[in-house]
Amino acid sequence: MFKELGRFLIAFFNQLGQASGMVRSAAVWLFKGPVEVRQTMLQTTRVGVDSVAVATLTSLFTGMVLALQAGVTMRDILSEPLYIGTIVGFSLVRELGPVLTAFVIAGRAGAAGTAEIGTMKVTEQIDALHTLGTDPIRYLVIPRIAAFVIAIPVLTLFANVSGMFGGYLVSVHSLGVSSFVYIDDIKTFIKVGDLMHGFIKSIIFAFMIAVVCCYKGLNTRGGAEGVGKATTAAVVISMVLILVMDYFLTAILQAVGI
Amino acid sequence: MIQIKNLQKNFGRKHVLTGVDLTIKDGEVTTIIGGSGTGKSTLIKCIIRLIEPNDGQILVDGKDITHIKSALELAQLRRNFGYLFQEGALFDSLSVGENVTFGLKYLTDTPKNKYAAIAKDMLALVGLKDIEKLRPSELSGGMKKRVALARVLATGPKVILYDEPTSGLDPIMSEIIDELILDLKKKLGVTSVVITHDMKSAFEISDAMVMLHEGKVKLAAPREEFKKSKNPYVKQFIEGSSQGPIKMTITK
Ligand SMILES: Nc1ncnc2c1ncn2[C@@H]1O[C@H](COP(=O)(O)OP(=O)(O)OP(=O)(O)O)[C@@H](O)[C@H]1O
Numbered sequence: 001m002f003k004e005l006g007r008f009l010i011a012f013f014n015q016l017g018q019a020s021g022m023v024r025s026a027a028v029w030l031f032k033g034p035v036e037v038r039q040t041m042l043q044t045t046r047v048g049v050d051s052v053a054v055a056t057l058t059s060l061f062t063g064m065v066l067a068l069q070a071g072v073t074m075r076d077i078l079s080e081p082l083y084i085g086t087i088v089g090f091s092l093v094r095e096l097g098p099v100l101t102a103f104v105i106a107g108r109a110g111a112a113g114t115a116e117i118g119t120m121k122v123t124e125q126i127d128a129l130h131t132l133g134t135d136p137i138r139y140l141v142i143p144r145i146a147a148f149v150i151a152i153p154v155l156t157l158f159a160n161v162s163g164m165f166g167g168y169l170v171s172v173h174s175l176g177v178s179s180f181v182y183i184d185d186i187k188t189f190i191k192v193g194d195l196m197h198g199f200i201k202s203i204i205f206a207f208m209i210a211v212v213c214c215y216k217g218l219n220t221r222g223g224a225e226g227v228g229k230a231t232t233a234a235v236v237i238s239m240v241l242i243l244v245m246d247y248f249l250t251a252i253l254q255a256v257g258i
Numbered sequence: 259m260i261q262i263k264n265l266q267k268n269f270g271r272k273h274v275l276t277g278v279d280l281t282i283k284d285g286e287v288t289t290i291i292g293g294s295g296t297g298k299s300t301l302i303k304c305i306i307r308l309i310e311p312n313d314g315q316i317l318v319d320g321k322d323i324t325h326i327k328s329a330l331e332l333a334q335l336r337r338n339f340g341y342l343f344q345e346g347a348l349f350d351s352l353s354v355g356e357n358v359t360f361g362l363k364y365l366t367d368t369p370k371n372k373y374a375a376i377a378k379d380m381l382a383l384v385g386l387k388d389i390e391k392l393r394p395s396e397l398s399g400g401m402k403k404r405v406a407l408a409r410v411l412a413t414g415p416k417v418i419l420y421d422e423p424t425s426g427l428d429p430i431m432s433e434i435i436d437e438l439i440l441d442l443k444k445k446l447g448v449t450s451v452v453i454t455h456d457m458k459s460a461f462e463i464s465d466a467m468v469m470l471h472e473g474k475v476k477l478a479a480p481r482e483e484f485k486k487s488k489n490p491y492v493k494q495f496i497e498g499s500s501q502g503p504i505k506m507t508i509t510k
């Protein structure tokens with residue numbers, strides 16, 4: 001039992017070390033060579049376009065259900081659906097927007113990235129990159145990190161808007177809140193700091209997903225089966241890390257007053 | 259000149275190379291033969307350091323490259339080399355044309371407007387035409403192999419490592435590739451290391467031949483000497499006989 005835990009921890013820290021080695025060489029390449037602009041743009045549009053529909057749809061319904069729950073609760077406590085806009089807005093902007101968008105993207109673009117890089121690894125295309133004078137870090141990893149870090153905050157913004165719109169629909173049409181009150185509740189209470197809070201989170205999630213997915217892809221072994229395993233692992237690790245990091249980030253950001 | 263001394267490589271507990279000693283001379287065609295799984299691919303991957311050996315030494319033009327770590331130095335080393343992968347290893351997210359010209363951007367100063375012409379020329383060298391727009395997934399196995407070769411040739415390497423350049427090709431195409439290898443030697447002084455299972459082609463193109471067996475060099479000699487060798491391993495392999503010191507079993 002302890003032995004297994006120990007082995008797990010060793011493997012964990014080993015991989016953590018290797019992944020940070022990857023980040024370090026990404027930083028080195030970033031300073032040394034020109035960035036692969038074309039690859040970066042390609043990946044960014046792919047991540048964005050791939051996930052925009054799922055991200056906004058997920059968030060739309062989340063906003064709707066938030067409004068519904070908040071409305072009913074408020075009606076029970078205060079006998080009136082008050083502050084629905086504030087509740088929906090806060091939850092989305094600070095928490096659910098960044099977290100859900102990161103989830104969706106980890107499952108969509110993250111998985112696709114690991115599968116693609118993993119396939120390249122097992123078919124020696126990664127080796128071919130080396131023999132043709134470039135490097136997988138430069139050609140594959142940096143463009144993906146950039147793409148995720150650019151696309152995820154933008155998608156999070158879309159998700160926030162769409163979620164608040166979902167909340168609006170439910171508030172106005174089934175809870176009987178006037179549209180002016182709903183919007184005013186959002187405008188009065190949600191500050192730039194709240195937006196920053198969500199924004200910082202989404203950037204850090206984006207970076208983390210990209211690193212995990214690229215790392216897992218580059219370390220794929222053993223044919224098609226290995227690609228499947230790497231992809232599943234990348235998505236599961238990303239999702240767990242999103243939740244774990246979300247807690248600590250919230251704590252840190254609150255401590256510094258954002 | 260590439261000098262390999264007591265080279266060893268194991269993957270986990272599996273000892274693949276157990277002490278390879280070999281010298282590859284400039285401007286010559288050296289072929290490597292040996293049973294499946296004896297470590298031929300592993301050996302040439304060590305030479306361009308796609309694999310880091312566990313022990314021994316590799317000197318390229320006198321420079322020890324066995325344990326180079328820095329990405330920049332490795333890139334420098336690989337600059338002079340071309341490597342034809344056993345399965346081609348074409349980038350399947352790019353078109354054939356983009357595959358062929360891929361290395362130009364990193365290894366040469368060729369202006370972009372010449373790429374199309376270079377792709378065409380290189381594909382013509384390997385007997386292919388009008389396929390620049392296709393994806394690798396749309397090609398036959400033999401075509402993939404030849405596109406991969408075109409990709410290697412495009413950057414003009416001084417040393418080319420071929421991992422079974424003619425496997426999967428028809429006899430006529432194999433002959434054309436053999437002639438191409440000899441042409442590169444004669445016209446450009448390219449050094450070639452060729453892994454092959456095709457004895458006829460090996461005898462045609464080689465200056466020197468090497469037989470690898472169980473992770474060691476059984477015999478390395480100039481072609482004629484190699485042909486006449488009395489070494490029972492070499493003889494059995496050349497003759498393709500199932501009787502002899504090399505035991506290959508089919509495990510059920
Ligand atoms: N990355 C790796 N991890 C583990 N084992 C490996 C790896 N690469 C090669 N091997 C093992 O090393 C041995 C030699 O492999 P190698 O590809 O060098 O053989 P080969 O001589 O090229 O064979 P073939 O003629 O079939 O191509 C094989 O038994 C193979 O299983």
Ligand SMILES: [Mg+2]
Pocket residue numbers: 298299300344421
């Ligand atoms: Mg091989």
